[in-house]
Amino acid sequence: GENVEQHPSTLSVQEGDSAVIKCTYSDSASNYFPWYKQELGKRPQLIIDIRSNVGEKKDQRIAVTLNKTAKHFSLHITETQPEDSAVYFCAASLYGSARQLTFGSGTQLTVLP
Amino acid sequence: DTAVSQTPKYLVTQMGNDKSIKCEQNLGHDTMYWYKQDSKKFLKIMFSYNNKELIINETVPNRFSPKSPDKAHLNLHINSLELGDSAVYFCASSQGMTGKNGYTFGSGTRLTVV
Numbered sequence: 557g558e559n560v561e562q563h564p565s566t567l568s569v570q571e572g573d574s575a576v577i578k579c580t581y582s583d584s585a586s587n588y589f590p591w592y593k594q595e596l597g598k599r600p601q602l603i604i605d606i607r608s609n610v611g612e613k614k615d616q617r618i619a620v621t622l623n624k625t626a627k628h629f630s631l632h633i634t635e636t637q638p639e640d641s642a643v644y645f646c647a648a649s650l651y652g653s654a655r656q657l658t659f660g661s662g663t664q665l666t667v668l669p
Numbered sequence: 670d671t672a673v674s675q676t677p678k679y680l681v682t683q684m685g686n687d688k689s690i691k692c693e694q695n696l697g698h699d700t701m702y703w704y705k706q707d708s709k710k711f712l713k714i715m716f717s718y719n720n721k722e723l724i725i726n727e728t729v730p731n732r733f734s735p736k737s738p739d740k741a742h743l744n745l746h747i748n749s750l751e752l753g754d755s756a757v758y759f760c761a762s763s764q765g766m767t768g769k770n771g772y773t774f775g776s777g778t779r780l781t782v783v
Contacts, residue, residue: 590771599759600712602771643710649766656702656717656724656766662710 558583560648562660569636570668577663579646580628588651589622589629594643594662604631607651636667672696675760675775682750683783690745690778692760698773700766701743703735704759706777712759718743719766750782 559582569575581589590605606613606620606629613620617636622629629648633640643664647657675692682688694701700719704712716735717724723735732748747754760775 592771594710599774599776600772601774605771645712653766656714657772659712659714662712664710 558586558648558655558658560646560658560660562646562663564663565661566664566666568666568668571636571638573636575633575636575640575665575667577631577644577646577665578628579630579648579660580626581648581658582627583648583650584624584627585650586648588649589620590647590657591618591620591631592645592647592659594645596642600645633665636665638667638669641665641667671776673760673762673773673775675758675778677778678776679779679781681781681783684750684752686750687746687748688750688780689747690758690760690780692743692745692775694741694760694762694773696762696764696773698762698764699740700763701737701740702761702763702772703743703745704761704774706757706759708756716743716745717766747780750780752782755780755782 562579587608592600593603594600604615617634619632643662645662646660649657673694702717703715715729718737734746737743757777757779759777761772763772
């Protein structure tokens with residue numbers, strides 16, 4: 557089955573700086589990679605996703621990059637703000653298949669004012 | 670309208686008791702899940718239910734039993750609660766197992782076993 561590893565487990569950045577969270581996956585067939593944000597005491601929510609037919613996707617201050625050859629993908633947050641503080645989860649799956657998402661172990665991002 | 674709602678939000682109970690958590694989704698999704706999130710924040714899949722097919726995570730004790738009366742509901746019943754069952758339990762739903770627009774999570778049920 558799929559195995560997703562996520563690093564780092566905790567990340568602290570100064571407000572305004574960039575943050576990068578990295579994930580690797582094991583199954584080369586995986587082609588769908590969503591990212592979820594979970595604020596303290598709240599539910600995980602989808603913030604951005606990418607499919608393997610593209611190498612990068614942006615949405616305002618967040619972007620995801622995908623390297624299929626190396627089997628890793630990353631979340632980039634620019635100009636971080638205190639409200640970006642949360643736990644971020646990456647996940648991987650084979651889109652359209654009967655295989656459910658496999659989540660990474662999460663990264664606690666803290667943006668220091 | 671809440672897309673995925675689960676009740677109760679908080680549940681405090683004694684060891685050995687039996688309890689249930691209810692989940693309902695109004696998104697028309699065909700797949701529902703139960704996740705357990707422990708203190709380390711790891712999201713562990715417990716069950717997924719897709720088109721009446723139940724997929725069980727092998728590591729889940731058989732004290733946990735999901736029940737799905739229809740596609741919009743997936744309840745979780747737990748027998749003989751143990752201290753280690755304390756966690757936040759999230760219900761989620763999606764269209765298809767991978768989710769065309771991702772998974773939609775409920776707000777969670779914080780279970781505390783004392």
